[in-house]
Amino acid sequence: MTTGSLTDQLATIAGESALSTWTEPSSARELPLLTPPDEESCVRALQLATENQLALIPIGLGGKTSQTRAAKRADFALSMRGVAGVEAYEPGDGTVTVRAGTTMSELQAVVNAGGHRLTPDVPLPDRSTIGGVIAAGQSGFDRLRFGPIRNHVLGLRVLLGDGTGALTGGRLVKNVTGYDLQRLYAGSRGSLCLIVEASLRLFPLPESELVFTGQTPSLELAMESLRRAGELPLTWDTLSIAGQSGCYRVLAALSGRDAMLSSHRSNVDACIAELDSLQTFEGELARTARDSARDAELTGGWPHLRLLCRPSELSRQSELIFSALRELSESPPRIQVHPRIATLDLWLSEPDATRRSEQLIELFEVAATHSLHIEWLGSQRALAQELAASDTTTPALRLMTKLQSSLDPAGVFARGRFLGGL
Amino acid sequence: MNAKVHSELRAIVGDRGIVDSPTRIVPYESDGLAILRQRPELVLLPRTTEETAACMQVLHREGVPIVPRGAGTGLAGGATPVEGGVVIGLARMREVLELNVEDRFARVQAGLVNASLTRACEKHDLFYAPDPSSQRACTLGGNIAANSGGPHCFKYGNTTQHVLGLVIVTHDGEVLELTESDVEPLGYDLVGLFVGSEGTFGIATEIKLRLVRRPPVVETLLAIFTDLDSACETATKMIARRLEPSAIEILDKLTIQAVEDSVFAAGYPREAGAVLLTEVEGLEEEVSATSEDIRAIFSECGAIEVRTARDDAERLSLWAGRKGAFGAMGRVAPDLYVADACVPRTKLGAMVQQTVEIAKELNLRLATVFHAGDGNLHPNICYDRRDQDEVRRVLEAGRRILESCVDAGGSLSGEHGVGLEKLEQMEYQFAAEDLATMCLVRDVWDPDRRLNPGKLIPLRACMETRAAFIGKTPQDIAR
Numbered sequence A: 001m002t003t004g005s006l007t008d009q010l011a012t013i014a015g016e017s018a019l020s021t022w023t024e025p026s027s028a029r030e031l032p033l034l035t036p037p038d039e040e041s042c043v044r045a046l047q048l049a050t051e052n053q054l055a056l057i058p059i060g061l062g063g064k065t066s067q068t069r070a071a072k073r074a075d076f077a078l079s080m081r082g083v084a085g086v087e088a089y090e091p092g093d094g095t096v097t098v099r100a101g102t103t104m105s106e107l108q109a110v111v112n113a114g115g116h117r118l119t120p121d122v123p124l125p126d127r128s129t130i131g132g133v134i135a136a137g138q139s140g141f142d143r144l145r146f147g148p149i150r151n152h153v154l155g156l157r158v159l160l161g162d163g164t165g166a167l168t169g170g171r172l173v174k175n176v177t178g179y180d181l182q183r184l185y186a187g188s189r190g191s192l193c194l195i196v197e198a199s200l201r202l203f204p205l206p207e208s209e210l211v212f213t214g215q216t217p218s219l220e221l222a223m224e225s226l227r228r229a230g231e232l233p234l235t236w237d238t239l240s241i242a243g244q245s246g247c248y249r250v251l252a253a254l255s256g257r258d259a260m261l262s263s264h265r266s267n268v269d270a271c272i273a274e275l276d277s278l279q280t281f282e283g284e285l286a287r288t289a290r291d292s293a294r295d296a297e298l299t300g301g302w303p304h305l306r307l308l309c310r311p312s313e314l315s316r317q318s319e320l321i322f323s324a325l326r327e328l329s330e331s332p333p334r335i336q337v338h339p340r341i342a343t344l345d346l347w348l349s350e351p352d353a354t355r356r357s358e359q360l361i362e363l364f365e366v367a368a369t370h371s372l373h374i375e376w377l378g379s380q381r382a383l384a385q386e387l388a389a390s391d392t393t394t395p396a397l398r399l400m401t402k403l404q405s406s407l408d409p410a411g412v413f414a415r416g417r418f419l420g421g422l
Numbered sequence B: 001m002n003a004k005v006h007s008e009l010r011a012i013v014g015d016r017g018i019v020d021s022p023t024r025i026v027p028y029e030s031d032g033l034a035i036l037r038q039r040p041e042l043v044l045l046p047r048t049t050e051e052t053a054a055c056m057q058v059l060h061r062e063g064v065p066i067v068p069r070g071a072g073t074g075l076a077g078g079a080t081p082v083e084g085g086v087v088i089g090l091a092r093m094r095e096v097l098e099l100n101v102e103d104r105f106a107r108v109q110a111g112l113v114n115a116s117l118t119r120a121c122e123k124h125d126l127f128y129a130p131d132p133s134s135q136r137a138c139t140l141g142g143n144i145a146a147n148s149g150g151p152h153c154f155k156y157g158n159t160t161q162h163v164l165g166l167v168i169v170t171h172d173g174e175v176l177e178l179t180e181s182d183v184e185p186l187g188y189d190l191v192g193l194f195v196g197s198e199g200t201f202g203i204a205t206e207i208k209l210r211l212v213r214r215p216p217v218v219e220t221l222l223a224i225f226t227d228l229d230s231a232c233e234t235a236t237k238m239i240a241r242r243l244e245p246s247a248i249e250i251l252d253k254l255t256i257q258a259v260e261d262s263v264f265a266a267g268y269p270r271e272a273g274a275v276l277l278t279e280v281e282g283l284e285e286e287v288s289a290t291s292e293d294i295r296a297i298f299s300e301c302g303a304i305e306v307r308t309a310r311d312d313a314e315r316l317s318l319w320a321g322r323k324g325a326f327g328a329m330g331r332v333a334p335d336l337y338v339a340d341a342c343v344p345r346t347k348l349g350a351m352v353q354q355t356v357e358i359a360k361e362l363n364l365r366l367a368t369v370f371h372a373g374d375g376n377l378h379p380n381i382c383y384d385r386r387d388q389d390e391v392r393r394v395l396e397a398g399r400r401i402l403e404s405c406v407d408a409g410g411s412l413s414g415e416h417g418v419g420l421e422k423l424e425q426m427e428y429q430f431a432a433e434d435l436a437t438m439c440l441v442r443d444v445w446d447p448d449r450r451l452n453p454g455k456l457i458p459l460r461a462c463m464e465t466r467a468a469f470i471g472k473t474p475q476d477i478a479r
């Protein structure tokens, strides 16, 4: 099908106004973008793709697509942003069912009004759709308290490549009937199905919130302060460090019963007392402090690299990465660390994209030598190709590939964007 | 299976790892759902992943059906070898392979009994959170396969939220290591997909589990009501007011009496219409604030008395009554049918009432004990399997209860799984396309359909899938 006749065909689905263009970040290729206004149009788009052997990229608002590799082949993109709105919110039951294109801010506003809190607390919630967040398997700033999003997806309604609708799970907080296919779909990054609707578990809005912040030139001191805080018998929402050599900002966020927070405030103060510029925020100010810390790091875009390990290994493994980087570059990277979850995000300071890619490839080699688990989060094409070539075929990957060809035999969902050619 | 294959398997697992004598094989004919039985051809009890894989390779070559089994405490017929074949029992794989206190996880063999894990880590002030009432007998592998719950899963979540990694032996004896990352899966979440697959995807041989820190303060409250309705209303209000205790359990009158007559006697008042058992955990101040809010609801809903466990011994005794409830029911009737279904928590009272009516209509004795906080009902029907008419009425009541839960927006199972028992009702809850999609996924894990055949998804639905996807009729495929 020529590009002209494809856009003509797509226009028959929901009119010209539902058509625009979108550039796939990892390939810089411009694609027609269909934003169907309803589920029926999504079905028609999938049928059109199946009948004409086309491949499509499902997106929300496209914010995380720079993290996916370039598709082997893609004919158009389909944004779910038009299929939005809350289908059912049961405040008495603490569950919500929502259409995929709803933004996290829209959803948050609805459930907050009913006294509930939405997890994950993702950056830029007004630019993230719930479908995109689930498909990306994205964790939020509140992961320490709530765990990964896949724990709270109670059910999903999806469309398979040929437009067939299928439900998995339900709207119940507890349910083991049938396979947990929602676990398979959450985090599948648009490579298996189109998520159209999700049911989620909600949590109570806390009575109070407290956010502690401080600064220090020493990463060790920042880590040690948070290690001590983490040892307190408190359930933390967030323990994080962000910054660059010379200045690290520490944030510790707590929420819960009023009485508990007031009584333990001084214990937290004692753990972080050696930091500079200490501040404690309460109530609305606490929320603002947390939200701005959550979003601040992203002004420079997504991190380039993430190290994942066990909490007890984080310092040693981070040091291996830092010392490799010292060999490669004069200027130190910007980092964000969640010590108790044990992730380290890195933004390399090298401005030149080619040289940055070379540095990243070097870091992957260091990681391979020391058996570190690192993930690439950027959109450098050279690196993407390098990584795709180095994916080893494990039994797990073979199984994933079979799952993909079984659920999407015609390859309607563009392949090659995820691990190992998936 | 011929004698040669037999001795090949014996060579893998040793003499003590094979059960084939007619008397020793009897316990493997069913799980806790004793109504349904079938004798397996053979039982194998491997000791390691390697032995399990070697057995699976032989059975794959021979095309023999395989039924994984933990302790056989399942209540849905999951470990019953309906289509014969070989049962692979994990009972000899009971090692704790690694206990990492600093990073709070344990690596265990799948046959380890649930309670043994908590015992192994309690000196470090850690515990394994999912606590099925059968925890002193059931295995962690069985828990993984069923995605089991327990009273404290209200706070901590079902088994699936605690599994960090798995080693799985697949249908053809390949070893699938899914242990690379604790934080995020590499690629699709195969671990999450496997949990709850009821032995139809493979055999879990090693499990990496998250451990949780013991809370500093635990307060256990027992509220006593004159009727079951008020207890249900209390639970619904606790959820609606967004209170967060760690467990909310309800026992009705018949259960209370059975418990008090048994070795699990917990001092529940016999004259009560129902009791609600709840536990609040955390720091001193949050426990007292939450417990004050809960007491206010108790009094609003007409609790006639509220007891507080003053020490660990009292707390354990209150819980022993709840955890021993199914066992205690043995005193009421020779057999017990334990139903398991879920409803939205706003519909708890109405659904419990409906189960009572169904039992009354069919002239059956109902004892209800359930995880109210999660909307997970366990209407238990006492019966005598020698009375054929009663058995018929029990099965009818079970069916009607499940269907009314589904009608109310609920589901067929909250924790026991579908197994054999709820196979047919899967079509009541799910549309053909939903089941067909599940079949597609199952066929990827087990293309020959030899792993726990006859469970979880009705064969009819699966045949239709194949037909739809490869353009043949179900009759073609059946042939």
Ligand SMILES: Cc1cc2nc3c(=O)[nH]c(=O)nc-3n(C[C@H](O)[C@H](O)[C@H](O)COP(=O)(O)OP(=O)(O)OC[C@H]3O[C@@H](n4cnc5c(N)ncnc54)[C@H](O)[C@@H]3O)c2cc1C
Pocket (backbone or CB within 6 Å): A057, A058, A059, A060, A061, A062, A063, A064, A065, A068, A080, A100, A122, A123, A124, A127, A128, A129, A130, A131, A132, A133, A135, A136, A138, A139, A189, A190, A191, A193, A194, A195, A196, A298, A301, A302, A303
């Ligand atoms: C400049 C920028 C930087 C950001 N940096 C960060 C950051 O560092 N860390 C962070 O946590 N967040 C970050 N975010 C937020 C992040 O973009 C979003 O929260 C998240 O990616 C979801 O966005 P989305 O809805 O646009 O999904 P998309 O980015 O469009 O999609 C995410 C993935 O899911 C797939 N997908 C989307 N919708 C569906 C669907 N309905 N069905 C099936 N598959 C689907 C896509 O193919 C893609 O693989 C950033 C956002 C922006 C704009």
Ligand SMILES: Cc1cc2nc3c(=O)[nH]c(=O)nc-3n(C[C@H](O)[C@H](O)[C@H](O)COP(=O)(O)OP(=O)(O)OC[C@H]3O[C@@H](n4cnc5c(N)ncnc54)[C@H](O)[C@@H]3O)c2cc1C
Pocket (backbone or CB within 6 Å): B031, B032, B067, B068, B069, B070, B071, B072, B073, B074, B075, B077, B078, B079, B090, B110, B131, B132, B133, B134, B137, B138, B139, B140, B141, B142, B143, B144, B145, B146, B147, B148, B149, B150, B151, B198, B199, B200, B202, B203, B204, B205, B326, B327, B415, B416, B419, B452
């Ligand atoms: C008195 C009593 C109380 C109970 N209370 C609860 C409760 O509170 N919550 C709850 O959730 N359940 C409860 N149950 C049900 C039961 O104990 C659980 O389902 C438990 O997880 C079963 O474990 P098991 O080791 O006995 O497994 P089995 O009964 O042997 O097997 C259960 C299923 O898992 C499969 N399986 C077993 N091991 C493996 C493995 N290693 N790999 C792959 N598949 C495997 C089997 O094929 C079968 O389908 C209770 C049962 C009884 C008898």
